Amino acid sequence: MSDPLKYAVVERERRYLLARLPDGVTSTKEIVDRYVTGTRLRLREVREGDGTVIRKLGHKVRLTEGPDEIACTNFYLDDEEWAVLVALPARTLRKRRHMVARDGWLVAIDEHEDGTLVAEIDDRDEPSDRVPDWLDVVRDVTRDEAWTGGRLAR
Numbered sequence: 001m002s003d004p005l006k007y008a009v010v011e012r013e014r015r016y017l018l019a020r021l022p023d024g025v026t027s028t029k030e031i032v033d034r035y036v037t038g039t040r041l042r043l044r045e046v047r048e049g050d051g052t053v054i055r056k057l058g059h060k061v062r063l064t065e066g067p068d069e070i071a072c073t074n075f076y077l078d079d080e081e082w083a084v085l086v087a088l089p090a091r092t093l094r095k096r097r098h099m100v101a102r103d104g105w106l107v108a109i110d111e112h113e114d115g116t117l118v119a120e121i122d123d124r125d126e127p128s129d130r131v132p133d134w135l136d137v138v139r140d141v142t143r144d145e146a147w148t149g150g151r152l153a154r
Contacts, residue, residue, distance in 0.1 A: 005061060008071035011122065014129075015147055018117040019136040021109060024102035031097050031110075034090035035153045042149070043085055055082045091153035105132045118147060 027049060034043040042058040055077045063069045077085065096111040108120045119135055131137060141147035 005071045005073075008059075008061065008073045010063065011070050011072055013070075014121045014123065014131075014140070014142045015144075016119045016121075016131065016135065016140055016142075017138040017147075018109065018119050019138050021098060021111070021117060022100055022102070022134050022136065024100045024134075025098045025109075026101045027099045029097050031095050033093040033095075033149055033153060034086065034088075035093070035150045036085075037089040037091065043082075043088075043090065045082075055079075057081075057085060091150075093149055093153040102134060103132060107132065107135065112152065 029049060030047040032045045035041075036043065040060050042060065044054075044056050044058060046054040046056075048054070057075045057077055059073045061071045063071055094113055098109045098111060100107045100109060105121075108122075110118045110120070112118070118141070119137075121131070145151055
């Protein structure tokens with residue numbers, strides 16, 4: 001049997017609730033995620049600041065018991081593919097993603113429709129517990145299922 005994760009990229013992300021958006025935002029984009037009902041599939045539409053629209057289909061497989069280590073495979077979609085797939089039943093999550101580049105860190109901060117701020121730090125291949133001191137962390141929600149995109153979607 002072939003390896004079902006052969007083309008997947010492993011994400012090791014930590015997530016933190018923040019009290020405020022820090023200084024150093026380098027870019028902002030609008031994201032709409034559609035979690036396809038009954039699957040591990042996510043449709044994502046990203047609107048960049050310059051008006052560029054990127055659409056993709058993602059497949060996520062957990063590698064550990066919690067949501068902190070996930071194998072992801074993404075396919076970029078054209079308009080026709082998007083039109084077919086976006087008709088599937090799904091729960092939706094809308095957010096504004098701010099990228100903060102500061103002091104050697106690159107942190108994605110999602111601003112949800114209710115104003116909640118969730119920072120994501122990608123550990124890549126080196127798991128860490130370090131957090132930049134300029135992030136005003138309220139709580140670590142890395143392993144809290146309630147703060148995963150699939151759970152936040154409505």
